[in-house]
Amino acid sequence: MNLLRKTLAAAAALLATTAFADVNIGVTISLTGPASGLGIPVGNQFKLFPKEIAGEKINLIVLDDASDPGKGVTNARRFVTQDKVDIIFGGSITVVSAAVAPIALESKTPQLSIAPVGVPPEQEHWMFRLPQGFSVMAHPIVEHMKKNGVKTVGFLGYTDAYGELWLKEFIKQGEAAGIKVTATERFARTDTSATPQALKLVSANPDAMLVVASGSGAAMPHKALVERGYKGRIYQTHAAATPDLVRIGGRDVEGSFVVSGPAVVAEQLPDSHPSKAVAVDFVTKYEAAVGRGMRNQFAAHAYDAQIVMEKALPVALKKARPGTPEFRAALRDAIEGMGRTIFAHGVMNWTKDDHWGYTNETGVLLKVVDGKFVVER
Amino acid sequence: MDATIAGILALDGLTNGAVYALLALATVLVFAVTRVIFIPQGEFVAFAALTLAFLQMGQVPGTVWFLLVMAAAVVLQDLAAGWRQRRPAARLAAQAARTLAFPAAVSLLTMWLAPMQLPMLAQAALTMALVTPFGSLLYRLAYESLADASVLVLLIVSVGVHFALVGLGLFFFGAEGFRNPSFWDQRWQLGPLTLSGQTLFIFAASFGLIVALWLFFERSLAGKALRATAVNRLGARLMGISSSSAGRLSFTMAAFIGALSGLLIGPTTTIFYDTGFLIGLKGFVAAVFAGLASYPLALVGALGVGLLEAYGSFWASAYKEVIVFAAILPVLLWRSLRDPHHEDH
Numbered sequence: 001m002n003l004l005r006k007t008l009a010a011a012a013a014l015l016a017t018t019a020f021a022d023v024n025i026g027v028t029i030s031l032t033g034p035a036s037g038l039g040i041p042v043g044n045q046f047k048l049f050p051k052e053i054a055g056e057k058i059n060l061i062v063l064d065d066a067s068d069p070g071k072g073v074t075n076a077r078r079f080v081t082q083d084k085v086d087i088i089f090g091g092s093i094t095v096v097s098a099a100v101a102p103i104a105l106e107s108k109t110p111q112l113s114i115a116p117v118g119v120p121p122e123q124e125h126w127m128f129r130l131p132q133g134f135s136v137m138a139h140p141i142v143e144h145m146k147k148n149g150v151k152t153v154g155f156l157g158y159t160d161a162y163g164e165l166w167l168k169e170f171i172k173q174g175e176a177a178g179i180k181v182t183a184t185e186r187f188a189r190t191d192t193s194a195t196p197q198a199l200k201l202v203s204a205n206p207d208a209m210l211v212v213a214s215g216s217g218a219a220m221p222h223k224a225l226v227e228r229g230y231k232g233r234i235y236q237t238h239a240a241a242t243p244d245l246v247r248i249g250g251r252d253v254e255g256s257f258v259v260s261g262p263a264v265v266a267e268q269l270p271d272s273h274p275s276k277a278v279a280v281d282f283v284t285k286y287e288a289a290v291g292r293g294m295r296n297q298f299a300a301h302a303y304d305a306q307i308v309m310e311k312a313l314p315v316a317l318k319k320a321r322p323g324t325p326e327f328r329a330a331l332r333d334a335i336e337g338m339g340r341t342i343f344a345h346g347v348m349n350w351t352k353d354d355h356w357g358y359t360n361e362t363g364v365l366l367k368v369v370d371g372k373f374v375v376e377r
Numbered sequence: 378m379d380a381t382i383a384g385i386l387a388l389d390g391l392t393n394g395a396v397y398a399l400l401a402l403a404t405v406l407v408f409a410v411t412r413v414i415f416i417p418q419g420e421f422v423a424f425a426a427l428t429l430a431f432l433q434m435g436q437v438p439g440t441v442w443f444l445l446v447m448a449a450a451v452v453l454q455d456l457a458a459g460w461r462q463r464r465p466a467a468r469l470a471a472q473a474a475r476t477l478a479f480p481a482a483v484s485l486l487t488m489w490l491a492p493m494q495l496p497m498l499a500q501a502a503l504t505m506a507l508v509t510p511f512g513s514l515l516y517r518l519a520y521e522s523l524a525d526a527s528v529l530v531l532l533i534v535s536v537g538v539h540f541a542l543v544g545l546g547l548f549f550f551g552a553e554g555f556r557n558p559s560f561w562d563q564r565w566q567l568g569p570l571t572l573s574g575q576t577l578f579i580f581a582a583s584f585g586l587i588v589a590l591w592l593f594f595e596r597s598l599a600g601k602a603l604r605a606t607a608v609n610r611l612g613a614r615l616m617g618i619s620s621s622s623a624g625r626l627s628f629t630m631a632a633f634i635g636a637l638s639g640l641l642i643g644p645t646t647t648i649f650y651d652t653g654f655l656i657g658l659k660g661f662v663a664a665v666f667a668g669l670a671s672y673p674l675a676l677v678g679a680l681g682v683g684l685l686e687a688y689g690s691f692w693a694s695a696y697k698e699v700i701v702f703a704a705i706l707p708v709l710l711w712r713s714l715r716d717p718h719h720e721d722h
Contacts, residue, residue: 034651037552159695186695189554190655192396192646195389196691199382216554220647227571248556248647 022057023313023322026079028090028100029114033067037215038298039092042114044290045302046089054314056322065091069099076100080107086322087331089305090114092298094161101127108325110332112308114301124355128308128335130301132346132363133356134169137238137259140363141210142173144257144376150208150233154183154201156194156221157212166212166237182206189217198224208232214239219248226252233257238363241297246371257376258366261345263300265364268375274347274361278307282344297345304343311338381569386687392576394683395583396642400660401667401675402590403634408669409607410627412528413520416535419657420542421635423650425508426643427546430555432500437491439549440507441484447514448480454518480510497560505636512632513625520628521621539654546650554652557643579641586637587676603627655698659686662705668712 027046030039049060061083065072072091079085080103088104088111091097097113101123104111109126116131145153153174157163163186171181183204185197201209202225211221211234218240225234234256236245241260245253262269266279282303283295290299312334320326340349346362366373400418407415424440431438452473459469483506490503519538523530561574594600605613606623614620635657639648642656659682666678682701689700 034547034552185690186697187690188655188698190649190652191690191697192393192642192652192656193389193687194690196386196687196689197694199385200691200694203382216556216647216649219556244553248554 022059023053024059024061024083024085025309026076026083026085026088026090027060027062028065028072028075028079028088028096029062029092030067030096031064033065035067035093038115039064039067041290041294041296041299042092042302045286045299048285048289049302049306050310053309054317056313056317058309061085065096067093067096069095072096072099073103076103080109084323085109086328087112087309089302109328110335112305112335114298114305126332128350128355129357130304130308130343130345132238132261132358134165135173135356136346136358136360136362138166138169138173139360140365141235141237141257141259142170142177142179144365145174145179145208145233145235146177148233150179152180152182152206152208154185154204154206154209155181155212156185156187156197156201156209156225158214158217159186159188162214162239163212166210170210187213187221189213191220194221194224195228197221198228198230201225202228202230206232209234210237211235211240212237215242216244216248218245219253222249222256223252235259238297241366241373246368246373250371253368254371256368258368258373259363260366260373261297261300261362262364263303263344264295264297265366265373265375266295266344269364270375270377273364274342275344278342279344300344304345304348307341307343308335308338311341382691384568384570386691387684388570388572388576390684390687391680392579392645392683393642393686394680395579396638396656397660397663397682398676398679399583399586399634399638399641400657401663401679402587402672403631404657404661404664405667405669405672405675406590406603406634407627407631408664410603411516411520411524411531411624413531414528414535414661414669415628415631416532416654416657416661417515417539417542418631418635418660419653419655420539420546421508421511421632421653422639422642422656423546423648423653424511424550425504425636425639426557426648426652427550427555427650428504428507429500429557429640429643430648431550432487432491432495432503433497433557435492435494437488438507439551440504441487443545443549444480444507444510444514445484447511447518448477451514451517452476480514483507483510497558501560501640504640505633508636508639509629509633512628512630512635515632516625516628521624524620524624543651543654550650552650554647554649555643556647557640559644560640575644579645582637582641586634587672590672599626659701662702665705665712666708 029042030036031043046060046062051058063075065075076088079088088100088109091100092114094115094117097115097117098119100111101119104126105123111127113127113129116129119127155167157166174181183201183206185201187194187197209225211218213221218236222234236256236258238259241258262273262275263279263282266283269276282300286299287294312331315334316327316330319330336350336352347359348357349359350357365376367376404415404418407413428438428440455472456469487503487507519534523534559575560578563574565572594604602618603623605618606620610620663679663682664675667674685704686701690697
């Protein structure tokens with residue numbers, strides 16, 4: 001009995017010391033709840049996370065926040081007090097990321113958000129974002145419009161923050177390129193009809209339309225525009241770059257343009273696109289693990305988190321030991337200072353003043369041809 | 378705005394209004410008979426549309442499991458109650474068999490028929506058969522034991538039921554939206570207006586259902602029993618009308634109407650697991666126009682809500698919902714000034 005107790009104590013002590021030296025990563029993602037469609041692919045990708053980076057053992061502690069910011073806060077508190085993590089990944093939706101940010105600041109822990117999120121300036125210091133911002137995604141659309149002589153655009157977008165941020169960014173970049181938004185209409189995902197909005201937009205007769213909506217919700221307004229006889233170009237944003245758009249939109253979305261991150265169209269990318277090799281690697285490994293055709297833009301962000309760690313961890317390890325406040329600060333500095341890095345989802349270049357960071361090489365414009373997304377050159 | 382645009386908007390508004398009208402009628406019916414303000418009415422709309430979408434893909438819809446779970450829960454509840462009252466086992470077993478028979482039969486039928494890709498109307502019928510039993514099961518599970526509680530308690534229960542159904546809907550149907558194909562793909566050009574077969578289908582089905590309801594309440598014994606319960610619960614019970622079977626019947630009808638609305642609206646928009654709530658809420662606004670009492674007024678209110686929504690989204694699309702739901706305020710004011718009555722709780 002005594003011997004057993006001694007052995008156990010020794011084992012526990014051993015475990016404690018090794019655990020102390022390991023790099024601990026706290027992951028809070030939405031594996032259940034309304035946003036689980038986004039969180040589950042992220043979780044799948046994290047199952048492929050390496051067990052060891054730069055000779056250090058990695059402990060990935062994955063917790064479900066059930067799409068609930070309150071639960072996200074509880075998870076984050078556990079990470080910083082109990083698990084003493086060196087970095088937090090998450091959340092996978094904006095509201096959770098925003099709720100975790102104050103805890104990251106308070107505990108001086110770097111945070112890699114898998115969702116696009118705006119935070120107050122003081123929290124910005126510890127916050128890095130993996131998804132593309134609106135400006136890099138608006139860039140290819142504006143360029144394409146400019147090239148094709150589009151001068152006026154009708155805007156049909158969600159009444160929420162996604163629609164609002166797109167509108168602001170698009171007006172800004174459009175003005176610089178001589179493109180004017182001549183009509184602005186709103187709708188909600190759960191609306192039963194967008195006919196009135198489509199009527200008004202079509203009667204304004206702009207050269208092109210921009211539909212700002214997500215997933216299967218993007219098809220209804222698109223169909224309404226086509227049904228009201230609109231013949232011009234229709235553009236869709238990156239949240240609509242899923243097979244659902246074609247599944248529900250059918251013939252009506254044929255020939256429309258969708259902007260997307262490069263990861264989901266890996267094989268089709270021109271060889272000149274910097275992300276090609278990395279994106280192909282992501283798609284191959286992810287589909288080998290999860291299933292053919294299961295590639296997903298959110299999983300690619302989780303893949304990119306791994307690229308960040310592979311680049312930043314060796315730099316931070318030179319300065320301090322994991323589990324200490326110094327290490328967390330060093331890790332943050334290493335991420336901020338890692339410079340131009342090729343991600344599966346584009347080219348990242350975080351700087352002191354820009355924690356969104358993607359460069360304009362990132363976005364890819366796709367065209368719907370015969371019900372499939374084809375890269376528009 | 379010219380006459381053409383006004384015409385197209387009016388058609389769009391009336392089409393949606395016709396669906397809201399069905400939901401408003403169901404809301405009025407349930408409230409009149411059971412005093413339940415049935416917030417989850419819209420959930421049936423989403424369940425039916427999604428069930429049909431799954432059948433279209435040749436998959437077994439989540440509704441099947443959902444229905445079986447609900448039926449099993451009701452059986453457990455009955456068994457617990459029966460055991461406490463020390464009822465004979467044979468009677469308990471018979472009761473359980475009666476509860477389970479229809480859901481189990483429909484579920485098995487669906488599992489057998491789903492991969493066969495039947496014609497659309499057969500799938501629609503199957504959908505109706507799957508969603509309609511939810512009404513009675515829901516009533517027995519959540520409301521029956523509280524039948525004599527105050528309107529406020531029943532309202533709070535409704536809110537809870539709504540949240541539970543939306544969460545379960547997500548679990549059983551997934552987060553993706555679906556759009557069903559039209560029942561009738563024909564299109565006619567009426568001057569500047571394009572009348573689609575689906576629009577006609579919606580008007581015809583709404584009108585048909587309203588007539589059927591009228592006949593049911595005027596001519597059938599069950600309908601008269603429901604009316605009697607609505608007028609005076611105690612009086613009806615003294616006349617030998619069971620208020621709990623009246624409740625079950627009204628909820629079954631509400632589920633039937635909700636499911637029909639789902640089939641009608643499914644081809645005109647993308648339906649998600651949580652779409653039903655807003656559609657149902659607009660039906661509720663229309664029912665409030667009618668003071669939760671008058672069927673013809675509810676119809677008028679629903680068409681009004683549909684028109685208001687169409688013109689509202691044309692003029693100020695960002696404020697569409699605000700306009701529709703704010704319209705309830707003057708109506709409430711007018712109603713409370715016209716017939717002020719004092720609640721006793």
